[in-house]
Amino acid sequence: MSGRAARPAARWTTPSDIAAKVRRRWEDGSLLRALAAGDPFPVLDIPVHGPSAADLGERFDEARDWVASLDAGSRGGRAYDLVSTSVGGRNIGRTELPGRAVVASYDQAWRLLGVLDDVAAFGRVLTIADQVLPDDAVRAWVLEKPLRALALEPEWPAITAAYRWLRDNRGSGRYLRQVDAPGVDTKLVERHRPVLAEMLGVASRAAGFTTDLGLSAKPAMVRLRCAPGLLGLPDVVTDVTLRLDEARQLAPRAITQALIVENEVTYLSVPVPVGGLVLWGKGFDVDQPASLPWLRDTHVTYWGDLDTHGFAILDRLRAWLPQARSVLMDRDTLLAHEERWGQEDRPTAAALTRLTEAEAALYAELVTDRHGTRVRLEQERIDWAWASGQLPARPAGEAPE
Numbered sequence: 001m002s003g004r005a006a007r008p009a010a011r012w013t014t015p016s017d018i019a020a021k022v023r024r025r026w027e028d029g030s031l032l033r034a035l036a037a038g039d040p041f042p043v044l045d046i047p048v049h050g051p052s053a054a055d056l057g058e059r060f061d062e063a064r065d066w067v068a069s070l071d072a073g074s075r076g077g078r079a080y081d082l083v084s085t086s087v088g089g090r091n092i093g094r095t096e097l098p099g100r101a102v103v104a105s106y107d108q109a110w111r112l113l114g115v116l117d118d119v120a121a122f123g124r125v126l127t128i129a130d131q132v133l134p135d136d137a138v139r140a141w142v143l144e145k146p147l148r149a150l151a152l153e154p155e156w157p158a159i160t161a162a163y164r165w166l167r168d169n170r171g172s173g174r175y176l177r178q179v180d181a182p183g184v185d186t187k188l189v190e191r192h193r194p195v196l197a198e199m200l201g202v203a204s205r206a207a208g209f210t211t212d213l214g215l216s217a218k219p220a221m222v223r224l225r226c227a228p229g230l231l232g233l234p235d236v237v238t239d240v241t242l243r244l245d246e247a248r249q250l251a252p253r254a255i256t257q258a259l260i261v262e263n264e265v266t267y268l269s270v271p272v273p274v275g276g277l278v279l280w281g282k283g284f285d286v287d288q289p290a291s292l293p294w295l296r297d298t299h300v301t302y303w304g305d306l307d308t309h310g311f312a313i314l315d316r317l318r319a320w321l322p323q324a325r326s327v328l329m330d331r332d333t334l335l336a337h338e339e340r341w342g343q344e345d346r347p348t349a350a351a352l353t354r355l356t357e358a359e360a361a362l363y364a365e366l367v368t369d370r371h372g373t374r375v376r377l378e379q380e381r382i383d384w385a386w387a388s389g390q391l392p393a394r395p396a397g398e399a400p401e
C-alpha cells in the first residue's frame with residue numbers, strides 16, 4: 001500500500017487556552033488590584049498557534065472549524081479580539097488565519113472569565129473597606145489578597161465591624177465576649193481570627209491574638225486538693241479550683257510535698273500527702289501547676305502515663321521543677337502490668353534531656369518498641385494496690401508507722 005501517512009494532529013490554540021492565560025492574572029490578584037487602583041487595563045497579547053500551510057491542505061475542514069471556534073469564543077469581540085496572520089506561500093495561496101488574541105479591556109477579561117458577578121462583589125468589598133476610617137489597613141489587606149477578600153464578601157460587613165471594635169478596644173483589657181459591634185459575636189471573631197490578625201498585625205493563635213491586642217483571655221485554672229489548714233480554708237473544703245494567676249500569689253503554710261498526677265479520676269483517688277497537696281496536671285497542661293512559684297522548694301512527685309508522651313510531659317515538668325521525681329513510671333511497673341497494655345496512637349521520639357538515667361532508658365525502649373508495638377500503660381490501668389504502696393502519702397524522708 002503506497003501513499004503518505006497522515007501527520008499527527010497539531011495542538012491548536014483553543015478559546016480555553018486563551019482564557020487560561022488571562023485567568024492566571026485573575027488568580028494572582030493582579031487584575032483586581034489594577035482595577036482597584038484605577039490603573040489602565042494591562043493589555044494581554046496572546047499568541048495563537050493554528051494550522052500550518054500543510055495543515056490547510058490536509059485538514060482544511062478541521063482548520064475551518066478551528067477558526068469558527070475561536071470566533072465563537074471571542075463573542076463578537078466582547079471577550080477578545082483576533083488579529084490575523086498570513087499562512088501559505090507560492091505553492092498554495094496565502095490564507096488569513098488568527099495569529100493573536102488580544103484582551104484589551106477589563107470588560108473583555110471579565111466576560112472571557114465569566115466573573116462579572118465576582119467583580120461586582122469585589123466592588124462592594126472595596127467600598128466597605130474604604131469606610132473603615134481613619135486607617136486604611138483593611139483596604140491594604142484587600143488589595144494584597146483580593147481573592148481572599150472576595151470569598152469573604154457575604155460576611156464582609158460584620159468582619160470589618162469586628163476589625164473596628166478590636167482596633168478601638170486595643171489595650172482595654174476587655175473580653176471578646178464583650179464585643180458589641182453590629183452583627184458581630186465571639187464565634188465570628190474566632191472563625192475569622194486569621195484574617196483579623198493579619199489586618200491588625202497580631203498573632204493569629206487564640207492566646208497570642210488576645211494578648212497582642214491587650215484583651216483579656218480565658219484565665220488558666222489550677223485544681224488541687226490539700227491537707228487541712230494548708231491554704232487557710234475550712235476543713236470541709238477538699239477540692240479547689242483557682243485562677244492560676246491568683247494561685248501563684250498564695251503562700252501555703254509549711255508545705256512539705258506535692259503530688260502531680262495526669263488523670264482526673266486518679267487525682268481524685270490518691271491520698272493527699274501529709275502536709276502537702278495533690279494537683280491535677282491534665283497532660284500537657286502540666287505547665288500550669290508546675291509554674292506555681294511556691295513549689296520550687298518543695299518535694300514534688302509526678303505520676304503520669306507510662307508511654308512516650310508521659311515521659312515528654314515529665315520532661316516538660318522538670319523545666320519548671322527540676323527537683324521533681326517520678327513515681328510508677330518505671331520498668332518494673334510496666335512489665336508487671338503487661339496484660340493491661342494498650343497502644344499509643346502517635347508516639348513521640350523527641351529528644352528529652354531532663355530524664356534520669358533509668359527514665360531515659362525506659363523511654364528509649366518505648367520509642368524503639370522493645371516491649372511491643374507502641375506500648376502504653378495508662379495511669380488508671382495500674383493496679384491500685386501496686387500504686388498505693390509507692391505513692392507519697394507522708395512527708396518525704398519520714399518512715400511509715
